Amino acid sequence: MPSLYIYSPSGAVRDRAAFRRAVRRLQAAGYDVAVDPAALASHQRFAGDDETRLAAIERAAASGADVALTTRGGYGLTRLLPRLPYDEIAAAAQRGMAWVGLSDFTAFQLAVLAQRGTATWAGPALMEDWAGEAVDEITAACFDDLARGVGEGAGWRLPRADGQAHPELSAGWRLEGVPLWGGNLSILAGLVGTPYLPAVEGGVLFLEDVGEHPYRIERLLTQLLLAGVLARQRALLLGAFNRFTLTPHDRGFRLETVVAWLRAQLPGVPVVTGLPFGHVPTKVVLPVGRPVDLVVEGRDVLLFWG
Template sequence: MPSLYIYSPSGAVRDRAAFRRAVRRLQAAGYEVAVDPAALARHQRFAGDDDARLAAIERAAASGADVALTTRGGYGLTRLLPRLPYDAIDAAACRGMSWVGLSDFTAFGLAVLAQRGTATWAGPAVMEDWAVDAPDDITTACFDDLAQGVGEGSGWRLPLSDLRAHPELAAGWRVEGAMLWGGNLSILAGLVGTPYLPSVDGGLLFLEDVGEHPYRIERMLTQLLLAGVLGRQKAILLGAFNRFALTPHDRGFRLETVVAWLRAQLPGVPVLTGLPFGHVPTKVVLPVGRPVDAMVEGRDALLFWG
């Protein structure tokens, strides 16, 4: 089985016992696991101060592992972007290392794509996916495929509401060689106007978020819309937006309202929902910064990168 290097570039690991349980699970699955010496460090809410977390990224790049896997997200990478060891990260990727993470890792993936054209992977994290009571079978299978170099694509079932909103999909829809990119909406929107947001035309942009009320989701989407990001894409793929609470004040304003509004702003750009990715147990692994083929057949949405 492949080798993993586990490191903490963002928030501090809060449950050390759960972390050790997750490491044992990965080892039991056959992985050769190396844990960064500062993986359990803590400084304020971070996994070490900025210098310590930068050093952990450098050790990950030099480790020679097949996969560099984050312990968790949280917050912390955005403040490191001007100092990331971009050349070392890119060199490791060129040697075959897969950089994998989600949530706050979006800042890392988009920055290295913008600065060096380096591709990374949006996928699971140690605490999110292996420290839980029962790791998800689909998530772990997708990660296994990536780690073994046999992953070729992914797919999901579209809700009927997508087909009603985009009747043109019924005749079949296909895009070839479009860059797949994106990640956490809050992190991505926060990079607008900086040199760390890639300029992608004709891409497939996937988005997810957690703990954000629908009006906040709409506000961030509006920022991307007004910045010209959304209108330049071939399609917008929406993953999970969860762990928020509606209030009586909303008076019917909900996530579906935001999706309908977004579609009205983007005539000719399909907005597809149900992508199995985000802060949910079942998530696929997605390449960030790689060309993919996409198609819709009936209610099946498919992505191919193999």
């Protein structure tokens, strides 16, 4: 029976009934669930003050659980980066713990990768994926594979527009043993120029975001482009960019416009869309900081890390 440790390193959990429902669902699915004593703490918009949340991370590292699962994202981890217990986090990962989360958790993941070379997992969060009316079967299955230590990869269909933009992909294309890294675009861009952004060369960078208008997405990508981050990668994988509203002022400027612009700035670097990850019901788990093989066969995109 895989063991989970539920803790809150970022935003406060406001819906306690939904929290309890999510925990019961994980228990019913066969997990041994331990809940951090400060999981429902609240201070301003945070799940407790900085000291409270740092202590929760330390307890998660010492818990011995198979998976340390965040309750939610929001905001709060970036301000903790200088004080994270990096040695304890790395030691727990070395013992086999999978640190799992998304969104604001990107700050934690990139910092521990930059500071200790520690790999973590981009994946679901308690409130995002188990507290609603239903649990997505693919998300639950991918998480269960990770918790049981049998996950080996992920795959999705290459959108037709990608094949047209990158004909070399449709003909068969692969990268072998390249580091996969990334996460939430806003969080990642905010780490540029700090010691908490990994200096990954020749990697596969995956990105997602939520609630950001396409022009803001382009602005964040431009920051990474001008900082030289994007040109140093072998490929970019774009997940979900959603929950934004276009306006009449946009006059046709939309997310597809941004993707086309990005491809024009990065000749020779495939920009692949459709990655099932982000603030969407169906999401895979992805290793952050581990080598992967990326294979495109026809319209099938496959990531292997097993």
